[in-house]
Amino acid sequence: MGTRDAPDLLPGTLDLLILKTLVRGVMHGYGIAQQLKDVSNDVLQVGESSLYPALQRLLLKGWVTAEWGASENNRRARYYTLTPAGRKQLAAERHEFDRLILAIQKVLNTA
């Protein structure tokens, strides 16, 4: 069991990953963390101290909305939904991110 937090991400990347994860549908914080972990083969382990501030940031910007609901084990959980503005943001950021990664790869591949 790794106690390591997610490796240092580029600024804004966590927001992007959360938005992308929410495309699949409504999810609570724990679900988002699990999903990120599973999809990335345990590479991305997001701690609470990054996940929840990031979610609050997205709420503040109006890219997600939150609503309380019952979880699968009948506890109260807060579920996050992507808003249209969030969808737009995701598209824009994704494009930006691809450009950045491409640029980084270019730098790394030339030597």
Add this chain to the structure above:
Amino acid sequence: MRQVLRRVWHAIRRRRFESDLAEEIEFHRAMKQRELEEDGLEPTEATFATRRALGSTALAQDRARDVWCPRWLQGVGQDVLLAVRTLAASRIVSTVAVLSLALGIGANTAMFSLVNSLLLRTLPVRDPPRLVLMSSGTGPRIGYWSYGVWDQLRQRPQLFDGAVAWSVTRFDLSSGGETQFVDGLWANGTFFDVLGVPPYLGRTFSKADDQLGGGSNGPVAVISFGFWQRHFDGAREAIGRTLTLDRVTFTIVGVTPPDFFGADVGRTFDVAVPLGDERLIHGPDSWLSPRSYATPLTVMARLKPGQTLEAATAALRAVQPQIRQATLPDNWPAQFLGRYLKDAFTLVPAANGHSNLRRQYQQPLVTILVVVAMVLLIACANVANLLLARATARRHEFSVRRALGASRWRLMRQLLIESAVLAGAGTVVGLVIASWGSHLLVRQLSTQNVDAGPNATTNTVFLDLSLDWRVLAFTIGVTVATALLFGLHQPCGPPVSFRWTR
């Protein structure tokens, strides 16, 4: 904008947000624990492992809070409450401080609102920057003009985007018995149209009203909003009623907007009548003749869009010889006539109107403003001294707070907020003093003999002293400066040496 609203909403429902977040994080923790238990860990072991895996939940909460409210802003509300309590505890010192600040800030605001209305504020008309005043000579001298010159100018509409002429006067409102004076205005037919002052009620003048000896609708008058309220109680039926002005009956056709006081800063008008009706009142003494030597008129023009002051002046000077020649006063000695012909027309910017009061009081006002600023400085010094004495008495409190881990900046902020609360209270009281003081000052000016042009018979001074953004910005600026000035003057706790024993 919506983000700001969300932040405010968050601040209002802070408790709710916090408990929601705590519950959410707890849910996360519980889910994690269950996951570990399903992996086969002992419940107690799983609890610890979860805690280790997730790290500090307090940190998560802190960071989430910082998203909504910048760290430096948190606790300002508490500081303000604490400041109010601290100040209330030493009531006499605080009262003295607030009162002296109020006097200082009040005096400054009062003077500034005079300066503002007399020197800075533009006329409440359409596009004031395009207004120019016609003056003679080359200096900033403000000229008065004869009817002849105005008449010539009026016949050359290609010069400007409209021109206006007016003269201030005083009318006797009574139809017999005791005289009752009101501030009057002779205004040419296009006066309101060129200035861009729409009627509040009824209509303003038309060219047809401004005919020598009365227009096609007979003698008409436009009254000011203030006069309408005072004299007619704001009744709509005032339109069509008649007024007796110097024994001549005028029909009221319109009311001007509340903020319009004419084009003279420092005066206001009750009744405006067309220039051409002057002959009805003055009869044989009328100055409405092309060669009259009386110069009662102030002339203002509106530049065409894009027309520069220089271009307009050049155009005006080009027709100057014709105008001068056509208006040579009768029976003047030759040397006067020579000078009259040569005296050059000049245009000066007049976005803030025409004012004799301004000419007279510009320098004294600015001087007094500097003086009252000094007074405020002295008030600041006094308050700083008062607070210094108190700060010395509070050393113990600050030592304890620093020992408990409060940063120097945090203590400084506390002191600054106390200063701001004091200065704020001073400003509130000061604004009351200011509004009272500035009106008093204007009344004082009114009793002096103000040179208001050749035929002015009245010396009531009117200045629009309502609060506008300039005065507010000035007062807020003064308040902040004051608070900083005496706030930073206080020592915040013992610098380095802590004395634990006394």
